[in-house]
Amino acid sequence: MDTPDDRIADLGFARVDVDRAARTGDPEVVYGAGKTPEQVAAIMATLHERHPERAVLATRLSPEAMLAVESLGADVHPVARAATLGPLPTPRGAVGVLSAGTSDAPVAAEAALTVAVHGAGVTEIRDVGVAGLHRLLAVRDRLDDLDCLVVVAGMEGALPSVVGGLTGLPLIAVPTSVGYGASFGGLAALLGMLNSCAPGVTVVNIDNGYGAGVAAARIARSASPDRSGRRANEAGRG
Amino acid sequence: MDTPDDRIADLGFARVDVDRAARTGDPEVVYGAGKTPEQVAAIMATLHERHPERAVLATRLSPEAMLAVESLGADVHPVARAATLGPLPTPRGAVGVLSAGTSDAPVAAEAALTVAVHGAGVTEIRDVGVAGLHRLLAVRDRLDDLDCLVVVAGMEGALPSVVGGLTGLPLIAVPTSVGYGASFGGLAALLGMLNSCAPGVTVVNIDNGYGAGVAAARIARSASPDRSGRRANEAGRG
Amino acid sequence: MDTPDDRIADLGFARVDVDRAARTGDPEVVYGAGKTPEQVAAIMATLHERHPERAVLATRLSPEAMLAVESLGADVHPVARAATLGPLPTPRGAVGVLSAGTSDAPVAAEAALTVAVHGAGVTEIRDVGVAGLHRLLAVRDRLDDLDCLVVVAGMEGALPSVVGGLTGLPLIAVPTSVGYGASFGGLAALLGMLNSCAPGVTVVNIDNGYGAGVAAARIARSASPDRSGRRANEAGRG
Amino acid sequence: MDTPDDRIADLGFARVDVDRAARTGDPEVVYGAGKTPEQVAAIMATLHERHPERAVLATRLSPEAMLAVESLGADVHPVARAATLGPLPTPRGAVGVLSAGTSDAPVAAEAALTVAVHGAGVTEIRDVGVAGLHRLLAVRDRLDDLDCLVVVAGMEGALPSVVGGLTGLPLIAVPTSVGYGASFGGLAALLGMLNSCAPGVTVVNIDNGYGAGVAAARIARSASPDRSGRRANEAGRG
């Protein structure tokens, strides 16, 4: 019923936007939740065929969907519940993905893989929750070589505030649904991050490692390789 | 219409419980919100008359109520919006009241005064918000000489988690209504504290410095003056 | 990618903090929710191996996880859905765990076991809900021999207010998710406890028997064995 | 534009239903919130003129509205923020209105006055909050001579559960907006009462003393004067 459009591949069960890179510079992505393994595989294959020179990312995959795309030749990342098909871009800039606890690993891994697929370098720093501050302080110096941070935490979601007080980097906070009772499925962490006392913290939806990864990669890709002189006041001295 | 009862002083507009100390060991308290200055002063005077040997505490006082009770001879504490009438008890044990930001001062001061009126010693440690971690780490050693902590914070309410990771002391968290927007009047801080990843954190109502002070004083009053050997494992070595 | 750290045992799927006791005086704990039986057993075994002289606690265990840790030699507590491995510490101080209804038993049992593992003595008092007041009044005198109370209730969560009016002990309220409809998964009980008219009640997250047990054990362990003279006013007579 | 209707008196700013008693057996009532003193007085006068042989009730009156209706000859009840004009009916049956704290007095007084205007007898029992259980237990025997209870409480709203466990009378719980922070304007008390563990408790809107009074009067008016044999099992013995 709709107008034909070569920016769209119509697979019957879905109309796939094969033109996103042209508009935004980002790779094609398949959101796997609510799709059958066969559908995920068909969309990945279609997107890959149109643009074999760049990576397709599939997220929120079931174990069955991971098997299905593996048989297409995709690289499967089980912790991230995600897969890629096609060559990753050469990384520009550097993103750090910090996470608070072991249970936050899937969201952090989704963010890290998304950063890589979107063309930025990525470093993961795990298990630096605020109740064990010595571990966070031990990695503080490593933050100086980065262009942007993604900070992943569930429960009370305090990690972005603490990290935001240690650095002036752009910082994207990701609340996770880890928790129970008055966590209300991640609402407590989300509200905590939105009310952060550290200025400059920005926030994405609960468990949205993908969205944080996209934002961080955009920031890092466009960052000047020269990290000196980024501060407001130094800038003003010129 | 009710049975006469000498545990109650009937002032017409209110029936005052003059017997609480006998039941719980705590002093008499007047909650000033929603009362006229005259009512607050009358209740304070009545309670003081019955038990002149111990302090009466009045909280949530308007400026007018502070003036009214000052003329009775009460000691007024403007930051805490509170006053006491009668001699404070000799302190037993030591409570630390930590607060995150300047705006949390009234709640922290209410907690500290409540601790003192309820018979424990108190130390206030201010402006140790998590976005300026160096200030908190600078006071860490002072916590070793305390029996109980009250930790006051608004916005994301992350301070109790960080403090709870630095010490094994009983810790009572007080969310404040400081914040705006998605703070929802202190709800964000409340949820953050209830979901703290630091074990053993307990929580009171938003802005309830009084309740935290009562709980902390009870813990500190009953603490053994010998602070060595309090840990679970050392205890087990005997 | 992280710095090696002998305070951490890296099991691949998790990085285990084997140093918590040194920081806080509390035993090691495994939170079983979201972990496979094999993972729970592996973490328990690792922690036990590092510190065989003290107990490891595992909570929120599935039936399968209980079997898995039993085969390691752990003591399994089915009602509490928990297990311990290694010798419990000698108890210091006394905690009472009161619960309102039969359905609150798992949370109360988790709290009681946590108290014991954290080095304090524990007494359980069950089925003292407020709609059958005679049963609560019948146990009132037993409260005098305790240092701290944990009060567990679902539905409207009224028990802590009633108990808090009967005693001046430190009191930690635990809302449970027992209820339906407008209980909203324990929210009604949580709000009830946060708004308790009995001063000095502090609250933990919904179903968080573990957190209440940690807090109560810390209070009881540090309490003076001499329970006379704990009241604010008596203290002042010295 | 509407059809003329002698069951309605059109005052321009309002169309007054002058026929409610014929439909439901209840008196006419003016809800004063959001009306000017002149409007309240005009409506009261109109209703009184139509049915001078029975009382008109006006609730939620501002101080100015109380003055305005007093000059009509109405009886003003300042604590209840209400007034009546015309003779009260002879009471049938007996309602008890219990309230927890001093701040709950206006809602309790509104309920009690509403009961009287709706034709039942009323007894007020005040300051029987659950944190001072001895006071409630002292009045327990007085409940035996009543047909219905209205139980008014703010904060955690626990009083109906405790009273409901002491008696088998019909019990209407009224949450009040007394409280702060996580009371959320009376929501905590409302949820507490809806989740009461005492069976048979029914609930009205926050601060709705009027609604509770109507319901209680209807129950008491129709109650048999013979209070023996009301229990389910005794009934069955016949």
Add this chain to the structure above:
Amino acid sequence: MDTPDDRIADLGFARVDVDRAARTGDPEVVYGAGKTPEQVAAIMATLHERHPERAVLATRLSPEAMLAVESLGADVHPVARAATLGPLPTPRGAVGVLSAGTSDAPVAAEAALTVAVHGAGVTEIRDVGVAGLHRLLAVRDRLDDLDCLVVVAGMEGALPSVVGGLTGLPLIAVPTSVGYGASFGGLAALLGMLNSCAPGVTVVNIDNGYGAGVAAARIARSASPDRSGRRANEAGRG
């Protein structure tokens, strides 16, 4: 650990209150949710054995629990998901249970059975939702012979307001969880009923047919058999 008490039967997994009738005049009740079929059957049998002359009610039964109690000789009511064991009391007074839609049937049936077990007569009037007003108006006259109404509705919960405008009977509204989306599990119906514009409507928890039945039976049992002269104004004419 608890004091022995012959008002309690200890079945190991539960401590059963066998004395409720003595306190409140109501029968014994087993809440089946969260209990195994064996536990439900054991509690029913124990309660029946202590008081074989009166009925035990069990609610919220799974299909398996219904089979288990049927083999004890209980009468099973599948729509109500409930069962009774022992003779029902002779009914006194008359309760009407009105329901809006077919999906509300289980809650209405639970309410009706509870009324009968608690000693009052009951009439069910079904499928009188407000979107088909003619059906409700057709049964209006039948309401005159009743002492109390239970009105059950899901979705927007409007039925109690409409019924409350047609009659002056005591009216207990039961919101159900029937609905989807912005029904939020029955919250919409609950709020609707609490805000009813018909005075005198009281409300119980979502899906709480049992609680409404208890309250209605108490009201009907104590009602005077002479239904004339119940109105406020007629009462006043004496």
Add this chain to the structure above:
Amino acid sequence: MDTPDDRIADLGFARVDVDRAARTGDPEVVYGAGKTPEQVAAIMATLHERHPERAVLATRLSPEAMLAVESLGADVHPVARAATLGPLPTPRGAVGVLSAGTSDAPVAAEAALTVAVHGAGVTEIRDVGVAGLHRLLAVRDRLDDLDCLVVVAGMEGALPSVVGGLTGLPLIAVPTSVGYGASFGGLAALLGMLNSCAPGVTVVNIDNGYGAGVAAARIARSASPDRSGRRANEAGRG
């Protein structure tokens, strides 16, 4: 800084869209909330000057703003808190605006005026709340001559369900913020309307008489003057 655009009149404090009618066929509207009387008057005058042949509508006016626009020659509608400037269009089609209670009058009046300004005829039917059903039934026949209904109600918001069961007309429900306590500022009415058991009810924001009026006018303007044969099945007989 922005591109000049003759579809916009830049008044300094606001950039006024003077081109809406061209896009949507609707008149220009000034939303008065948060604007000074001078700003409202200036915008009205500007819009009127550009298109003197058609009406400008201003809503949510303070008393001061009403005076200010009256001096421009605007027609002020005090109950609706609104004003118009310029000639109203000849009405096409017929909208009925029904409201439940006196307090809903401002929202109903805003809706009715908006309908007229947007080019449809309007009939107001007031005080037909569901608790007095006879009044609603008395106006039922008048609905047959209408093309669309706007139904305004606060508190439980039940009126649209009842009206929706009486007619097959397009029906737009408007919840109002009339109520207190668990009305939560109109949320109860909003949820009630969204969950209406009458099919085909659509809903606008709380107190949004304006939005409902726009939607209703669009429907009525495009309705065929021949109202016979509108039903689905009659339509099918052709």
Add this chain to the structure above:
Amino acid sequence: MDTPDDRIADLGFARVDVDRAARTGDPEVVYGAGKTPEQVAAIMATLHERHPERAVLATRLSPEAMLAVESLGADVHPVARAATLGPLPTPRGAVGVLSAGTSDAPVAAEAALTVAVHGAGVTEIRDVGVAGLHRLLAVRDRLDDLDCLVVVAGMEGALPSVVGGLTGLPLIAVPTSVGYGASFGGLAALLGMLNSCAPGVTVVNIDNGYGAGVAAARIARSASPDRSGRRANEAGRG
């Protein structure tokens, strides 16, 4: 127990209203959620037998229920999870159903089928989400031939605002539960649509494609076939 009524077919498990068309002009509908396949089939068959000349619609069907009604001869629409039995009416007027994403397809399909069964013509326009604006702008001209729009979107629910700015047609917005985390089951989309900055947008419950379809069909059926001159100002020129 109820009065016999030939407007009702009593199937034992349900009382079916077989008279709705006579009251509202709409076809009979079976809401399949919570019914067994046998019940759905039995109700469909009964309704079809009474009125074989018009269609019966069944919605929210499980796969098993689709099979069951297919064997009755019903037309099954798998994407819409719905079926019809009997001839569809000849369409009058034209409705456009726009949807944002692939996951919104079931709700859009339910709306479109409902429109058809209720006697209006329908055009589906899919995958026009606001993040790919070019696709929406490409179909803009097609909107001019329609009488009413149904706009379906999940996540942030922004599509109705954008479409509402492009056209002056009556527009019914349907929020879907598509999303995760802070979507809160469709609440985010619902609130977004209720707060639309485009005037005249009306909203139905989350996932309520059926309700939107009913409303849209009523509007389109009664629309004048002559679509010129529908604007307010053109109307006024007469």
Add this chain to the structure above:
Amino acid sequence: MDTPDDRIADLGFARVDVDRAARTGDPEVVYGAGKTPEQVAAIMATLHERHPERAVLATRLSPEAMLAVESLGADVHPVARAATLGPLPTPRGAVGVLSAGTSDAPVAAEAALTVAVHGAGVTEIRDVGVAGLHRLLAVRDRLDDLDCLVVVAGMEGALPSVVGGLTGLPLIAVPTSVGYGASFGGLAALLGMLNSCAPGVTVVNIDNGYGAGVAAARIARSASPDRSGRRANEAGRG
């Protein structure tokens, strides 16, 4: 009581952190809400004295506070309700601040001023709400010369989704409290932005123009002046 610290200036009523620039590279900021004009002026003066070579920013100023700081020589920005004292830094990079409606102007202006004070260039683009899409499309090309966007909107908060679909720039969304009813003080806009279907959108607290400005300035300051080759795929071609 606290340790002296030359990173803090103690003004009695507040302890001012005069060292933030050294830690994060950002300027000093005074949050004016809840402070008296005198306090705001004193803090600004103190901060300026310590670092006269760089700007101090004060936000959320009352009209009185604006006057107070103006007399210090501060530059006052009335729309932004903010002021600066000291020279602004030379801007690096370019931020665009887009806003939807006139009422969003204060938040947008706060964001724009914050960007400037934090060392980046800023362009404001106003009144580009989604209901008037032509205005947004008219400015699309201007976005290509920017490094980061701040997008400010109230009501349904749809603007960031639409803008995010037009560009691949880092985008920070700011919900405002503009709206009424089901806007719930900005909650609707906040949820809409968190659920944006445009990938890479990050969000700050309601009305938090300051926080968005800090984040945007950090991103823009560190951006490479060469804007070509920022896309993921181009990057990968190297």
